[in-house]
Amino acid sequence: MSSETSKITSVKAFAPASVANVSCGFDVLAFAIHGPGDIVELSKRDKPGVEIAEIEGDGGLLPKNPPIENTAGRAAIAMIEDLGIAEKMGFSIRIKKMMPLGSGMGSSAASSVAAVVALNELLDNPYSKGDLLQFAMQGELAASGSPHADNVSASLMGGFTLVRSQNPLDIVNLHVPKGLIAAVFHPNISISTKNTRLILRKSVQMSQAVQQWGNVGGLIAGFYTEDFDLISRSMTDHIVEPARSILIPGFDEMKESALEKGALGFSISGAGPSVFALCRSEEDAHSIRKEIERILDTFSLTVDSYISPINMEGSKPVT
Numbered sequence: 001m002s003s004e005t006s007k008i009t010s011v012k013a014f015a016p017a018s019v020a021n022v023s024c025g026f027d028v029l030a031f032a033i034h035g036p037g038d039i040v041e042l043s044k045r046d047k048p049g050v051e052i053a054e055i056e057g058d059g060g061l062l063p064k065n066p067p068i069e070n071t072a073g074r075a076a077i078a079m080i081e082d083l084g085i086a087e088k089m090g091f092s093i094r095i096k097k098m099m100p101l102g103s104g105m106g107s108s109a110a111s112s113v114a115a116v117v118a119l120n121e122l123l124d125n126p127y128s129k130g131d132l133l134q135f136a137m138q139g140e141l142a143a144s145g146s147p148h149a150d151n152v153s154a155s156l157m158g159g160f161t162l163v164r165s166q167n168p169l170d171i172v173n174l175h176v177p178k179g180l181i182a183a184v185f186h187p188n189i190s191i192s193t194k195n196t197r198l199i200l201r202k203s204v205q206m207s208q209a210v211q212q213w214g215n216v217g218g219l220i221a222g223f224y225t226e227d228f229d230l231i232s233r234s235m236t237d238h239i240v241e242p243a244r245s246i247l248i249p250g251f252d253e254m255k256e257s258a259l260e261k262g263a264l265g266f267s268i269s270g271a272g273p274s275v276f277a278l279c280r281s282e283e284d285a286h287s288i289r290k291e292i293e294r295i296l297d298t299f300s301l302t303v304d305s306y307i308s309p310i311n312m313e314g315s316k317p318v319t
Contacts, residue, residue: 010043013118015315017099017306018106018154019184019276023235023267024215028163030106030154032311033182036099036304037155038107039318040072040114042122045090050076057097067093068142071108072115075139079116082135083126091119100304102190104270109151110315112139117156117315129314132156134169151270158314160223176310177226183263183285185254185292186274186304191247200243208238228264228280235265235278248273249299257291282307 016037022029045051052064052073067073072093080086093115099107116132116139133156137147153161153171160174204212218234221227245251245268254275258266262284263277275292279285285307296303 008122010041011118011122012039012041012318013114013121013315014039014318015110015114015117015155016158016311017184018109018151019182019269019274020106020150020154021237021240021268021270022160022219023237023241023265024212024219025162026237026240027148027150028216029160029219030150030163031160031176031182032154032158032314033184033306033308034311035306035308036105038098038110038114039096040111040118041094041096042076042115042118043092043094044122045092047090048087050080050091050093052095053092054094055097056095058095058101061101062095062097070095071112071139071143074142075112075115075135076119078138079119079127079132079135083123091122100186100188100190103186104191104268104272104274105184105186106151106155106270108143109136109140109155112136112143113152113155113315115139117317121317129157130171133171137169154314156315158312159310162220174220175224176312177223177228177231179280180310181279181282181285182276182306182308182310183279183288183292184269184274184276184306184308185289185296186306187249187296187299187301188303189249189273189301191271191273200240204239211236211238231278232264235267237267241267244268244272248275249301250295251275253295254292257295258288261288261291263288 016032018032020030050067052067063069113136116135136152141147149163162172164170215234222231255266258277266277269276289305
């Protein structure tokens with residue numbers, strides 16, 4: 001640790017929202033967006049270990065004690081244990097939630113990612129950015145019972161990510177076509193990731209699996225060739241969307257309208273209730289937003305909308 005860094009006692013980091021699954025890519029595809037996200041501040045303290053000192057913006061719903069039950073806390077604990085400093089150094093965590101809980105936009109991932117990025121900076125960067133992923137995944141374990149890597153990889157590294165394998169961990173940053181725009185919509189209801197996993201089928205027909213593999217391959221090929229028509233043809237989910245979409249009011253109407261307005265594809269963001277469209281232009285995205293807001297209004301639901309190019313930067317320290 002350098003003498004300059006050793007004088008630093010507190011670091012803040014921002015981690016952006018993310019869209020996981022991306023239609024046909026359940027648990028393996030994700031991308032980051034600009035706009036909402038979480039800020040986590042890590043400060044040194046005299047007492048060894050990790051504490052959650054404050055959480056802002058969660059409505060009092062997120063756990064503080066024990067800290068291992070909090071996504072940021074669990075991620076930080078995993079990191080200091082790996083460094084062998086858990087009994088020597090202490091850290092206080094303050095979390096500022098700037099996106100809704102249970103939104104399907106990677107809220108839990110953003111907190112865990114921001115925590116490890118801030119902690120890494122505070123300790124003079126003992127890990128590369130990619131190495132931090134293993135610790136951020138532990139935060140997801142606290143949130144959903146599964147240390148999946150899709151949201152955390154996109155939020156941490158930015159861009160479009162492919163989780164080729166979780167064990168051993170193998171993350172691929174995909175090429176992003178020029179001009180690709182994401183439009184993400186969060187109806188103001190909440191859905192639990194744990195509960196939405198319970199409704200998924202434990203097995204699928206071979207014919208459906210083959211269709212799904214073809215679509216994932218086609219989607220990735222479309223990114224690299226910048227073939228928007230191939231991307232559009234590939235954004236079909238035969239397995240997860242049919243089960244989860246019934247929990248989202250007006251989903252079928254929203255999807256039909258978005259595709260009519262020029263969306264390349266439309267599906268559920270993460271576990272929902274957020275939905276997203278990939279678009280050729282901001283003009284298409286804004287046109288789709290008007291339709292989504294109109295449809296959700298018929299269900300007496302307000303909606304938060306985010307129109308963004310793919311966030312290629314990911315998480316970073318902030319002042």
